[in-house]
Amino acid sequence: MDSPAPAVRPGGIVGVLAVAGIVAALMQTLVVPLIGDLPRMLDTTASNASWVITVTLLAAAVATPITGRLGDMYGKRRMLLVCASLLIVGSVICALSSSLIPMITGRAVQGMGTGIIALGISALRDVLPTERLGSSIALLSASMGIGGALGLPIAAVVAENASWRVLFWGVAVLSLLITVLIWLVVPATPALGAGSRFDLLGGLGLGAALICLLLAVSKGGDWGWTSVTTLGMFAAAIVLLLAWGWWELRTRDPLLDLRVTARPQVLLTNAASVVIGFAMYAQSLIIPQLLQLPAETGYGLGQSMLAMGLWMAPGGVMMMLMSALGARLSAARGPKVTLFVGSLVIAAGYGSSMALMGSTWGLMIVVCISSGGVGMAYGAMPALIMGGVPQSETASANSFNTVMRSVGTSVSAAVVGVVLAQMSMQVGGYTVPTENGFRTGMLIGCAVALVAAAISLSIPVRRAVSTGRHAAPAPAHAESKV
Known part of the structure; x- marks a missing residue:
């Protein structure tokens, strides 16, 4: 039997979700002070080490639409807990890493958890009274900037005075705290999954298209903007987006309703x-x-x-x-x-x-x-x-x-x-x-x-x-x- 949902406390809900957004943004800026030292830390080249940053962007771009759709289908609170758990797991993997592949893996898992920000903003529509909605959305949106602003000086201090692993252990602890607070404070949100199915093909198609596009944009300078690799990535992104759009317009339960988006x-x-x-x-x-x-x-x-x-x-x-x-x-x-x-x-x-x-x-x-x-x-x-x-x-x-x-x-x-x-x-x-x-x-x-x-x-x-x-x-x- 399900345990009762927590009582709705608007101030507490907004506070918890804002802190969740700050932690997610903090995670993204963690490695900035480490960029110059990553090749030495991971015993790799500077070019390979840049994937520690790039992979987070790619994972977030792929996972965010998927977690958003799952939140609409099965409840945003449930997916908030999943995203917070991904932040914990990814941070622990990074903290334990001593080579490139585990670090990239951990950063990818962290990136998959950044959908917590969009989910948190969306959940407000379900759990808050109308008069609180506008100011609460604005606060959650600002949490990204607050986390980024705090991340640089905090990460710089830690990097200069302690092991870099402390940064990731710190985010893991904060993410664990957020998970507990979401469990205790955020009430259940409507689950609209009855009679619908998750559009797996749509998720894979959009993810592949975004990976091609973002790789071409973010790595084009290194590969050469007119290189076969870069132009091939751009071409693949266009083809995949067209095919994805064709599929989304024809499937019964699309990942994203393009008619609404249009x-x-x-x-x-x-x-x-x-x-x-x-x-x-x-x-x-x-x-x-x-x-x-x-x-x-x-x-x-x-x-x-x-x-x-x-x-x-x-x-x-x-x-x-x-x-x-x-x-x-x-x-x-x-x-x-x-x-x-x-x-x-x-x-x-x-x-x-x-x-x-x-x-x-x-x-x-x-x-x-x-x-x-x-x-x-x-x-x-x-x-x-x-x-x-x-x-x-x-x-x-x-x-x-x-x-x-x-x-x-x-x-x-x-x-x-x-x-x-x-x-x-x-x-x-x-x-x-x-x-x-x-x-x-x-x-x-x-x-x-x-x-x-x-x-x-x-x-x-x-x-x-x-x-x-x-x-x-x-x-x-x-x-x-x-």
Whole structure:
């Protein structure tokens, strides 16, 4: 017999899910201070060691839509527990690793657990009263930025003063705590699996297409953008996406209902998500380098890894504060307006860098402005998605939106990487980007944010849909506690 579900405590639910998002984001930034040491730690080459970062991105892109659909079918709380368990297992594998293959395996398992963020946002629609929904979505969306902001200085301190394994053991413990809290605090959510089946072929097809696309984008610089491998990956991604779309339109229970996704509100929000993901990530590639490059370059600020993390940490705080402001704006004017304003704030942050790039304080201000805009935009996008899809598809639609942001960040890494590589010079035997290269990268981020603002203005907002492929189940069909 199932044990009773925990009583609904809105504040506790939001707090637990926000911490879960912070832990997932923290996991993703853990290895940044270790990048230079990974080849020595794992007895491998720098090229092979880069897979420790790439595999997390790939695993997250593949697993997030799948866990989202399973959350809609069998209950989001159940899948939240699965994702938290994956974070534990992956972190333990990494902590015990001494060679490349186990580390890559552990990072892949960790990546599979990052769907906890999209699931948490989607679960709010099921368990919170309407008046709490907007502010809670904004807070959970901001948790990604908070985790990223905390991750750099924490990981730098640990890496400088203790074994790198402590980082992964710490995330394992935090993930275990999150698992227990989800079990105790988050109530059961509706399970809509009766009479439907999981679209395994659709999941495999989308996963294969995303792997080909993201590999081509993230590794194209190493392989050569015109190489047979890169072009073959792009071609395979196109063919697989077309075949996947054909299948999804014909199967009875698709992984993602493309007819719903094609609705202008959802389609344009996803398009804006790609562009916002690009704009958000560009500063993360440029500003840390500016802070850490030697002062002898004439524009580098000579900061340590720890100092760099501390200078960027206020951005996470600003993201949280502005997400709350964005929630109030959404309540008054709608999430479309919040997305538009957030995009303009991001553009203003990038634009301000033209005058503020020469000092640590100036770059901190740039980070705070841009991060504030990201906080507003990230809180608005899930609200727009959930306002345009049936409740039976909330998690799968939100998960796909998360993937769209990941595609944007991958494209950003590729484009900014090419710009900085082309606009570089030799300093002390090393190749470093020029000041004009950094300025060009920031101006690209500004332009892309303005494109996001233009897209947001074209979003036609429609009322939330209450019915979909499946009727809402009776309360007796809610997921059980076990």
